[in-house]
Amino acid sequence: MPDQFRDVFCQSADGLKLHAKTIGPETGGALPVLCLPGLTRTADDFDVIARALANAPAAPRRVVAIDYRGRGLSDYDPDPAKYTAPMEMGDVLAVAASLGITRAILLGTSRGGLISMGLAAAQPQLLAGVVLNDVGPALEIGGLIKIKGYIADPPQRATWDDAERGLRELFGSVFPNLDAAGWAAWTRRAFREKPGGGLERTYDVRLAKTLESFTPETPLPEIWELFDKFAGLPLMLVHGGLSDLLSPRIIEAMVARRPDMEVVEVPDEGHAPLLADAPTVTRIVAFCARCDAA
Numbered sequence: 001m002p003d004q005f006r007d008v009f010c011q012s013a014d015g016l017k018l019h020a021k022t023i024g025p026e027t028g029g030a031l032p033v034l035c036l037p038g039l040t041r042t043a044d045d046f047d048v049i050a051r052a053l054a055n056a057p058a059a060p061r062r063v064v065a066i067d068y069r070g071r072g073l074s075d076y077d078p079d080p081a082k083y084t085a086p087m088e089m090g091d092v093l094a095v096a097a098s099l100g101i102t103r104a105i106l107l108g109t110s111r112g113g114l115i116s117m118g119l120a121a122a123q124p125q126l127l128a129g130v131v132l133n134d135v136g137p138a139l140e141i142g143g144l145i146k147i148k149g150y151i152a153d154p155p156q157r158a159t160w161d162d163a164e165r166g167l168r169e170l171f172g173s174v175f176p177n178l179d180a181a182g183w184a185a186w187t188r189r190a191f192r193e194k195p196g197g198g199l200e201r202t203y204d205v206r207l208a209k210t211l212e213s214f215t216p217e218t219p220l221p222e223i224w225e226l227f228d229k230f231a232g233l234p235l236m237l238v239h240g241g242l243s244d245l246l247s248p249r250i251i252e253a254m255v256a257r258r259p260d261m262e263v264v265e266v267p268d269e270g271h272a273p274l275l276a277d278a279p280t281v282t283r284i285v286a287f288c289a290r291c292d293a294a
Contacts, residue, residue: 003055005047010098012069013090014082019043019073020066020095024054030061030292031128032104036092036112037065038272039210040151040203042072044189045109048276049284056285059292064104066095070204080206085111089118096126105291107284109133109272110245120229129234129291131284134243134272136250137227141216143245143271148211157199163191174242174270182274228257234294236262236287238280242270262287 005021012018021043024032033053035046043065050063067074068088077083092115096104105128108116113135120127150170157163164187172178178186194200214220235258239246255261264283266273273280 003051005050007073008064008095008099009073010094012094016069016075016077016091018067018069018075018091018095020064020099021046021050022062022064022099023050024062025060026062028060028062030059031288032062032064032101033288034092034096034101034104034106035063035065036106036108036115037068037071038110038112039147040071040201040207041109042189042202043067044072044202046107046275048274049107049281052281052285053288056289059289061288062101064095064099064101066092068092070207072202076204076206080204080209083204083207083210085115085118089115089122092119093123093126102126103128105129105131105288107131107133107275108135109275110135114223117223117226117229120233121226124229127230127233129236129288129294130230131236131238131287133238133275134240134246136237136246136254137224138222138250138253139220139245140247140250141219143243144211144214144220145216146244148208148214151205151208151211153208154201154205157191158197160187160191160199163187163199171270174240174244175268175274176242177268178274182276186274224257227254230258234287234291235260236264236284238264238266238273238275238284240269240271240273241265241267243272245271 005023008020010018037045046065053063068091069077106116113132191199
């Protein structure tokens with residue numbers, strides 16, 4: 001069935017098993033979409049938008065959502081020092097190559113957007129268009145500190161109710177309209193049952209090491225030179241109206257460099273928008289159709 005996901009596996013350049021989910025026609029005129037998740041997120045984050053893109057009546061297309069190393073069903077790296085954007089960029093290229101994808105639209109959430117910028121510099125021929133989900137070449141320090149805080153020492157969660165309660169405590173203020181089904185689905189994406197009982201996160205908790213050196217005194221560098229590598233490409237920015245990571249001042253600076261960038265605000269959602277509300281999904285589907293024409 002065209003609306004069913006298929007698990008695919010391949011090998012990274014350094015021998016790890018990588019996982020991705022794919023849906024939609026493998027042939028046809030429409031460009032494929034590569035979905036790149038956030039720091040601790042997985043391919044499951046894109047299920048709603050992936051189904052919409054794969055089944056768009058005017059231009060159904062192949063969608064591939066990727067688990068970088070250390071996330072989802074991909075192998076955890078024995079060396080946590082390799083949990084870096086350049087290594088994960090290599091993971092994306094390995095998956096694309098294994099599926100015969102040589103040109104695609106990138107949909108990058110948070111860290112996935114940063115990886116997209118890296119790919120624009122290293123493999124520009126791959127990119128046919130880019131959707132950035134709540135990320136830019138500069139990020140607000142407060143939002144980064146919040147991310148570092150909740151992945152640095154994550155509490156154990158024994159039951160699904162406990163896990164959902166923890167997510168609501170962390171994110172309830174920036175997702176005020178998420179209903180019970182939405183919270184339950186988020187919980188199932190963020191946790192899984194572990195052998196012997198209890199729950200575990202769907203990522204390697206050693207990912208926290210990637211932010212160890214980051215402090216308010218030593219912030220992450222801005223990467224405007226990589227953002228500028230999108231020149232000439234169709235570009236869309238989706239941002240949360242309640243985001244504490246991507247602020248209006250950064251968005252204004254991005255638009256100043258790319259006045260043609262399509263900007264979509266998702267009201268009443270923080271970092272990062274879930275890409276599941278109908279207006280946002282419709283805009284992304286239409287953007288991808290324009291990338292086909294371009």
